[in-house]
Amino acid sequence: MAGSIPASAIASPAAAARPRIGPWREAWRRFRKHRLAVASAVVLGTIILAVLIGPLFWSLPIDEIDFTARLEGPSLAHPLGTDDLGQDLLARILYGGRISLAVGFAAMSVAVSVGVLVGAIAGMAGGRLDAALMWLTDLFLSLPQLPLLLLIIYLFRDALTGVVGQELGVFILIVTVIGAFNWMQVARLVRAQFFSLREKEFVEAARALGASRARLVWRHILPNALGPVIVAATIDVAAAIIAESTLSFLGLGFPPDIPTWGRLLFDAKDNLDFAPHWALFPGLAIFLTVVSINFVGDGLRDALDPRRVQ
Amino acid sequence: MAGRLLNIQGLKVHFKTDDGWVHAVDGVDLSLDAGETLSVVGESGSGKTVTAKTILKLIDMPPGRIMDGSILWQGEDLVPARPERMRDIRSKEIGFIFQEPMTSLNPVYTVGEQIAETVRQHQRISRKAAMERAAEMLSLVHIPNASRRVHDYPHQFSGGMRQRVMIAMALSCDPKLIIADEPTTALDVTIQAQILDLLNEMKERLGMAVLLITHAMGVVAETAQRVIVMYAGQVVEEAPVEALFDRPLHPYTQGLIRSIPRLDLAATEHRRLEAIPGTVPSLLSPPQGCRFAARCGYAIEACRAAPPPLREIAPGRKVACIRAEEIA
Amino acid sequence: MAQYLVRRLLIAIPSLLGISVILFTVLALAPGDPFEELATNPAIPPEVRANLRASLGLDDPVHIRYFAWLTSMLRGEWGFSFVSRIPVDDLILQRLPVTIAVIGASQLVALAIALPVGVYAATRPYSIFDQIANTLAFVGFSLPTFFTGLLFILFFSIYLDWLPFVFRTDIEATGWNWWWQQLRQSIMPIMVLGLFQGAAWTRFVRSAVLDVIRLDHVTTARAKGIPERAVTLRHVVRNAMIPVVTLVALQMPAVFGGAIVTEQIFRVPGIGSLLISAILANDTPVIMAVTFVIAALVVFFNLLADVIYGWLDPRISYR
Numbered sequence: 001m002a003g004s005i006p007a008s009a010i011a012s013p014a015a016a017a018r019p020r021i022g023p024w025r026e027a028w029r030r031f032r033k034h035r036l037a038v039a040s041a042v043v044l045g046t047i048i049l050a051v052l053i054g055p056l057f058w059s060l061p062i063d064e065i066d067f068t069a070r071l072e073g074p075s076l077a078h079p080l081g082t083d084d085l086g087q088d089l090l091a092r093i094l095y096g097g098r099i100s101l102a103v104g105f106a107a108m109s110v111a112v113s114v115g116v117l118v119g120a121i122a123g124m125a126g127g128r129l130d131a132a133l134m135w136l137t138d139l140f141l142s143l144p145q146l147p148l149l150l151l152i153i154y155l156f157r158d159a160l161t162g163v164v165g166q167e168l169g170v171f172i173l174i175v176t177v178i179g180a181f182n183w184m185q186v187a188r189l190v191r192a193q194f195f196s197l198r199e200k201e202f203v204e205a206a207r208a209l210g211a212s213r214a215r216l217v218w219r220h221i222l223p224n225a226l227g228p229v230i231v232a233a234t235i236d237v238a239a240a241i242i243a244e245s246t247l248s249f250l251g252l253g254f255p256p257d258i259p260t261w262g263r264l265l266f267d268a269k270d271n272l273d274f275a276p277h278w279a280l281f282p283g284l285a286i287f288l289t290v291v292s293i294n295f296v297g298d299g300l301r302d303a304l305d306p307r308r309v310q
Numbered sequence: 311m312a313g314r315l316l317n318i319q320g321l322k323v324h325f326k327t328d329d330g331w332v333h334a335v336d337g338v339d340l341s342l343d344a345g346e347t348l349s350v351v352g353e354s355g356s357g358k359t360v361t362a363k364t365i366l367k368l369i370d371m372p373p374g375r376i377m378d379g380s381i382l383w384q385g386e387d388l389v390p391a392r393p394e395r396m397r398d399i400r401s402k403e404i405g406f407i408f409q410e411p412m413t414s415l416n417p418v419y420t421v422g423e424q425i426a427e428t429v430r431q432h433q434r435i436s437r438k439a440a441m442e443r444a445a446e447m448l449s450l451v452h453i454p455n456a457s458r459r460v461h462d463y464p465h466q467f468s469g470g471m472r473q474r475v476m477i478a479m480a481l482s483c484d485p486k487l488i489i490a491d492e493p494t495t496a497l498d499v500t501i502q503a504q505i506l507d508l509l510n511e512m513k514e515r516l517g518m519a520v521l522l523i524t525h526a527m528g529v530v531a532e533t534a535q536r537v538i539v540m541y542a543g544q545v546v547e548e549a550p551v552e553a554l555f556d557r558p559l560h561p562y563t564q565g566l567i568r569s570i571p572r573l574d575l576a577a578t579e580h581r582r583l584e585a586i587p588g589t590v591p592s593l594l595s596p597p598q599g600c601r602f603a604a605r606c607g608y609a610i611e612a613c614r615a616a617p618p619p620l621r622e623i624a625p626g627r628k629v630a631c632i633r634a635e636e637i638a
Numbered sequence: 639m640a641q642y643l644v645r646r647l648l649i650a651i652p653s654l655l656g657i658s659v660i661l662f663t664v665l666a667l668a669p670g671d672p673f674e675e676l677a678t679n680p681a682i683p684p685e686v687r688a689n690l691r692a693s694l695g696l697d698d699p700v701h702i703r704y705f706a707w708l709t710s711m712l713r714g715e716w717g718f719s720f721v722s723r724i725p726v727d728d729l730i731l732q733r734l735p736v737t738i739a740v741i742g743a744s745q746l747v748a749l750a751i752a753l754p755v756g757v758y759a760a761t762r763p764y765s766i767f768d769q770i771a772n773t774l775a776f777v778g779f780s781l782p783t784f785f786t787g788l789l790f791i792l793f794f795s796i797y798l799d800w801l802p803f804v805f806r807t808d809i810e811a812t813g814w815n816w817w818w819q820q821l822r823q824s825i826m827p828i829m830v831l832g833l834f835q836g837a838a839w840t841r842f843v844r845s846a847v848l849d850v851i852r853l854d855h856v857t858t859a860r861a862k863g864i865p866e867r868a869v870t871l872r873h874v875v876r877n878a879m880i881p882v883v884t885l886v887a888l889q890m891p892a893v894f895g896g897a898i899v900t901e902q903i904f905r906v907p908g909i910g911s912l913l914i915s916a917i918l919a920n921d922t923p924v925i926m927a928v929t930f931v932i933a934a935l936v937v938f939f940n941l942l943a944d945v946i947y948g949w950l951d952p953r954i955s956y957r
Binding site for chain 1: 926
């Protein structure tokens with residue numbers, strides 16, 4: 001009965017290497033079972049690819065004004081129609097997608113970095129510092145994000161654009177602020193992982209062997225928190241894209257000449273009755289991106305979050 | 311056989327899983343007379359809890375499914391019975407006590423409300439009368455200050471006290487049979503004895519039959535009159551309690567009895583506690599022949615060839631082992 | 639219970655203070671002078687401006703400014719709107735009832751969707767109904783409110799021409815007709831918000847019910863002979879409401895965010911659209927006050943959720 005011998009008793013390197021591949025393959029197997037998640041991953045991949053290399057093939061400029069082609073519906077020359085200045089919507093949506101996705105991923109990285117940092121400090125320190133940081137986390141969870149986002153952007157936009165230029169300034173501001181409002185979930189996850197793993201044997205063993213704290217965190221605790229954090233990070237990308245689009249839709253995001261998806265909707269909303277395509281296409285782009293990210297997140301949750309697996 | 315209170319014949323309960331059908335209960339016969347205490351013993355995974363829950367159809371269907379057999383309750387087959395009929399039987403005719411007193415009560419209602427709910431389900435009485443009945447039941451199971459404690463929530467009771475509440479609830483409609491599924495497993499040793507005493511006392515006072523599911527041979531010795539030993543979804547031996555401890559027939563039963571720690575022997579004879587080697591076979595595709603053969607020291611070729619029938623080799627003694635006469 | 643309430647109140651006060659510190663910090667760190675309006679207005683002589691600054695305490699050290707600001711906020715002295723010259727508290731009081739009404743009605747819609755759908759789906763996990771409900775819920779909360787709002791206008795106002803898409807405060811009707819007009823113009827904003835929240839809550843309810851349904855006490859209830867419907871309502875849904883309340887409370891900031899967007903789309907005269915127009919007009923006192931009011935409302939709703947939680951879970955008052 002070789003199968004009943006515990007794996008730890010076998011010392012050969014081949015056996016030791018096996019479990020390292022195992023979890024990821026197992027995760028992939030579980031992810032594949034979630035059909036909508038797989039389909040969404042394909043859709044999302046297509047969207048990302050389209051905004052990245054699409055402009056190479058669709059070379060109409062985003063700001064070429066053509067008054068003879070104002071508010072035209074979809075046609076061969078303009079597959080997604082034109083806006084009130086006759087600018088090509090396909091080109092503008094592809095360009096706007098770059099911004100929306102860049103904001104989404106950048107804000108997610110900010111959120112995850114802050115979250116990991118806060119969670120790790122709280123989980124490592126424990127005691128009063130932990131209590132204080134968790135109070136802060138709860139406080140941020142109950143902050144009204146949109147009004148504060150609006151307020152901060154209103155107060156700081158001009159100053160920052162003065163320093164680094166309008167486009168970059170707004171980008172930095174939006175990414176930082178959205179990130180600063182979305183780190184709480186990650187912080188809680190990382191902290192929880194600390195508390196559940198702190199007592200586990202292998203961490204004890206590593207500590208007994210004299211591993212330094214930083215090393216312990218880096219090598220043993222964070223990899224274990226990875227699954228849930230990846231799931232939370234995925235959802236954060238969607239949240240950030242919605243937040244940016246909301247700001248632009250309210251006319252308070254990127255400057256008017258940068259056609260982000262939300263900004264396109266903002267411009268389109270007063271022309272709904274005679275140019276519905278103008279609003280529909282960017283709206284659909286936001287929706288498709290967000291829904292596919294959410295579905296991928298759900299699939300990743302099935303695949304990576306051990307708490308959900310029965 | 312028609313006079314028996316409960317008579318289960320050839321019961322098969324299987325569960326559908328991702329890997330195939332698990333044969334959790336695979337041809338179980340079991341019968342019980344009014345006022346009798348029958349104990350079903352076996353390791354976890356032997357199918358004893360599934361058997362018990364299937365009597366009241368408390369298993370989840372799906373994934374569970376009764377594949378074959380009959381459950382005759384006072385002559386009426388419960389397998390084809392409609393849900394409404396099952397609801398009438400539950401608690402009113404057959405009471406059930408669960409393994410986990412800490413989680414088996416609903417945390418958001420007072421214990422009084424929960425007992426009264428049972429009573430009002432089966433009797434047309436007022437809310438107030440039902441609460442009085444609840445208090446009465448609590449004092450019957452020796453909970454101090456019963457009339458005050460009916461208004462307490464489960465979290466205000468200890469584990470042993472909660473199991474008393476569960477017993478009071480199971481008894482509240484005067485059932486003819488109580489099924490107790492490992493009622494003491496989750497409790498401290500000292501509390502275990504108290505709960506068993508209480509069960510015995512209730513049985514003497516109220517005269518209902520008891521079907522006691524357990525994995526502890528000690529519990530069997532203290533309460534039951536007759537014992538059924540289950541292994542891998544099947545009955546391997548049936549006997550009166552004294553006979554079973556005196557002269558176990560099936561090699562598995564022998565192993566079970568040898569694995570009971572015995573204080574009287576341990577000090578003098580230095581006898582080692584014996585564990586049964588190996589593990590329970592997979593119930594996804596159980597072996598063709600005797601299911602215990604792989605772990606059995608007496609197994610011969612014939613054991614692996616065909617399943618051994620459950621034979622009555624003396625009055626009241628049945629065993630499913632072809633070599634029982636040689637090895638006992 | 640009373641003790642629990644007092645404790646929750648005591649926890650809410652630091653949160654409110656924390657939010658006020660964050661708000662004030664943002665304001666204090668902001669480059670430029672929030673009173674630029676006055677500075678650039680040539681009609682106001684410099685010495686008047688200096689007096690005004692002194693009276694507002696703008697030259698004091700930062701912590702004194704904070705306490706001065708906080709006391710005036712708490713005393714309801716929120717200053718005057720730069721634009722309309724109306725006291726800010728009057729402005730907010732004028733707008734607040736509309737916002738509360740829209741949010742309240744939309745939460746009822748959300749509840750009316752999420753409870754039955756979530757419970758029905760969870761009691762039949764992986765059935766066709768469950769899969770459809772789950773997919774629709776995902777779609778529902780992936781649709782940003784600003785896009786659903788536009789889609790609604792496109793379909794119900796422009797294509798079908800059933801509903802007005804601009805909210806009017808000056809309806810020239812009386813009696814039942816007034817109510818009818820009011821309903822017609824409120825239905826889209828309420829539905830946009832309600833559907834979005836309903837989708838999110840459906841998932842909360844479903845997963846909470848799924849968690850409860852496999853607990854031991856549910857089997858106990860079945861063993862008591864209680865009909866399945868009553869088991870679901872009394873022993874599953876009742877218990878599942880406890881975690882749902884917490885999750886709903888966590889959604890309150892998002893609810894207000896959605897309300898701001900919705901008010902802006904349909905031009906509902908609530909505090910959300912007040913905030914946006916104030917930002918576009920650089921009306922600092924109004925912006926600050928509205929943000930503070932929304933923050934306070936979120937804290938208040940969290941407190942309310944705590945009360946409901948304590949009422950739903952008898953274990954809480956003893957912890």
